Amino acid sequence: QQQVKQSPQSLIVQKGGISIINCAYENTAFDYFPWYQQFPGKGPALLIAIRPDVSEKKEGRFTISFNKSAKQFSLHIMDSQPGDSATYFCAAQNDYKLSFGAGTTVTVRA
Amino acid sequence: DAGITQSPRHKVTETGTPVTLRCHQTENHRYMYWYRQDPGHGLRLIHYSYGVKDTDKGEVSDGYSVSRSKTEDFLLTLESATSSQTSVYFCAISVSTGQETQYFGPGTRLLVL
Numbered sequence: 001q002q003q004v005k006q007s008p009q010s011l012i013v014q015k016g017g018i019s020i021i022n023c024a025y026e027n028t029a030f031d032y033f034p035w036y037q038q039f040p041g042k043g044p045a046l047l048i049a050i051r052p053d054v055s056e057k058k059e060g061r062f063t064i065s066f067n068k069s070a071k072q073f074s075l076h077i078m079d080s081q082p083g084d085s086a087t088y089f090c091a092a093q094n095d096y097k098l099s100f101g102a103g104t105t106v107t108v109r110a
Numbered sequence: 111d112a113g114i115t116q117s118p119r120h121k122v123t124e125t126g127t128p129v130t131l132r133c134h135q136t137e138n139h140r141y142m143y144w145y146r147q148d149p150g151h152g153l154r155l156i157h158y159s160y161g162v163k164d165t166d167k168g169e170v171s172d173g174y175s176v177s178r179s180k181t182e183d184f185l186l187t188l189e190s191a192t193s194s195q196t197s198v199y200f201c202a203i204s205v206s207t208g209q210e211t212q213y214f215g216p217g218t219r220l221l222v223l
Contacts, residue, residue: 100152
């Protein structure tokens with residue numbers, strides 16, 4: 001079964017709006033939580049990542065919020081732009097191996 | 111692109127035929143991975159390698175084998191391809207920059223008829 005649960009499956013946001021993607025996990029051995037962005041026909045590209053001893057990390061318009069006690073983490077995309085339209089995957093790492101969420105397709109309408 | 115190439119990039123084959131996909135890296139990283147990507151499943155680990163001739167299974171390894179005879183090359187073989195193995199296959203490497211982080215290749219789109 002999927003070790004990382006991701007929602008929603010897809011979302012549509014207006015340009016300038018906020019996109020929020022949520023992920024949850026059960027395995028407390030996970031020690032690193034990256035997010036990947038994927039455009040059609042391309043490989044996933046690392047977007048931003050966080051360790052469980054940090055509650056929030058921000059890089060430009062992208063922010064990860066991490067709740068260790070709830071075993072949940074989320075990606076916020078602020079001021080969404082049409083170029084952000086892509087599929088986003090959360091992941092969790094343990095012992096050099098990644099477990100991925102099922103992905104969220106984000107569409108930003110101009 | 112993290113110095114990763116995959117070949118072929120596209121392949122169409124028939125059920126029952128053997129298929130080998132190649133992943134090549136240019137920077138001598140120790141860990142290499144093979145994933146498959148299917149709608150609704152994200153990416154799932156097939157096999158990984160932690161050194162020359164050192165490999166281990168992932169969560170969806172049935173029907174696949176791997177080999178790594180050189181640090182730079184990691185091969186994925188479908189011994190007898192089935193239609194359920196139609197997928198997009200990604201190779202990844204793990205890069206240590208204070209934290210082991212995986213970077214992905216461009217993918218191979220495989221269609222098994």
